[in-house]
Amino acid sequence: MNKRNDKLGFAFTAPYIIFTTIFFLLPLLWSIWLAFTNWNLISPDIQNVGLGNFIDALKSPAIHAAFFVTYKFLLVFVPLAVVLSMIIAVLVHGLPKFKGLYLVAFFLPYLSSGVVTSLIVKGFLSYNGPLNTWLRNRFDVNIDWLGSPNTALFVVSFMIAWKMSGYYALILISGLESINDEIYEAAMMDGASNRTIFWKITVPMMYPSLYTVLILAVGVSFGIFTEVYQLTGGGPNYATNTWQMEIYNQAFVNLKSGYASAIAILASIVTFMSISVIRKLIEKWGHHYGWN
Structure with a gap:
């Protein structure tokens, strides 16, 4: 019976193991090897350059x-996403009925294609778009939303926050539902204000x-690509040039796959270290309130 259960368990997990091996493990090993080479994805000749790609990447502006x-x-996207999702969660949680319907409505942007959303936003913010047309007619003001380093990053951040806030609100509303109402009643009897x-x-x-x-949200901020690619292409003046955008440019525009692999490895290290530090800070905040 135990052998049968073991075989059954392996049969259920085998598709995931095969998928992970083919689409994650093998490409990972290939990219690590590729990072020490110079290859343009076309030529049959592959040159070994050692740590040259990593040194060039660390010196690159x-x-x-x-x-x-x-x-x-x-710093921009995470607070925006958390605040928007918290507002949605609190508002929907306070509704007397049709909570599920409203949650689905807020969740729909998360299901939409990032390419389609980006194209809609790009058209809306263009020179002849409805927003700039209204600003010119009403205030004689024209703003280059995606062509200015000061606004492009905020536009991309706000768009992604809008797209993700419905998904995050689903998680937050589950936390709200888990709080016992008796705690609120006790606090109100003690005279605590709504803000407190x-x-x-x-x-x-x-x-x-x-x-x-x-x-x-932190993980998303380290993996932004589609929106930047569609809206700004990494510009203006590298103002929205993310890790993924640079990897794409080097691998498929400049045909430097080895150099792009080295950048991807550096990006993975930075992402892992950053998320680890942020996770420790969040856990320290949780320990302050008694969470283990």
């Missing part, structure tokens, strides 16, 4: 820009769901 731009996205109840009771008791949302 584009890589330096991608490093700082990623953290700029982190929210910051001292609701937010700390939502730590597990907030932890999940924060880690997911």
Whole structure:
């Protein structure tokens, strides 16, 4: 019976193991080997360059820009996404009925294609788009939303936050539902204001769901590509040039696959270290309120 269960368990997990091996493990090993070579994806000749790709990447202004731009996205996108999803979760949680219907409505942008969403936003913010047309007619003002380094990053961040907020709200509303109403009643009997109840009771008791949302949002900020590719192409002046955008440009535009693999490895190291540090900080905040 045990052997039969073992075989059955392996049969159920085999598709995932095969999928992971083919589409994750083998490409990972291939990219590590490729990072030490110079290959243009076309020529049959592959030159071994040792650590040359890593040294060139560490000296590249584009890589330096991608490093700082990623953290700029982190500082702008994560707070936006958390605040928007928290507002949605609180509003929907307070509804007397049709909560599921409203949650589905807010969740729909998450299901939409990033390419389609980006094209809609690009058209909306273009020179002849409805927003700039209204600003010119009403205030005689024209803003180059995607052509200015000061606004392009915020536009991309806000668009992704809008797209992801419905998904994050689903996680946060589960945390709200888990809080016992008797705690709120006791706090109100003690004279606590709504603001005090929210910051001292609701937010700390939502730590597990907030932890999940924060880690997911941080992961998204290190993997932004589609929206940047469609809206700005990494510009202007590297203002939105992310790690993924630089990897794509080097691999498929400049045909430097080895150099692109080296950038991908550096990006993976930076992402892993950053998420580890942020996770420790979030856990320290949770320990302050008694969460283990």
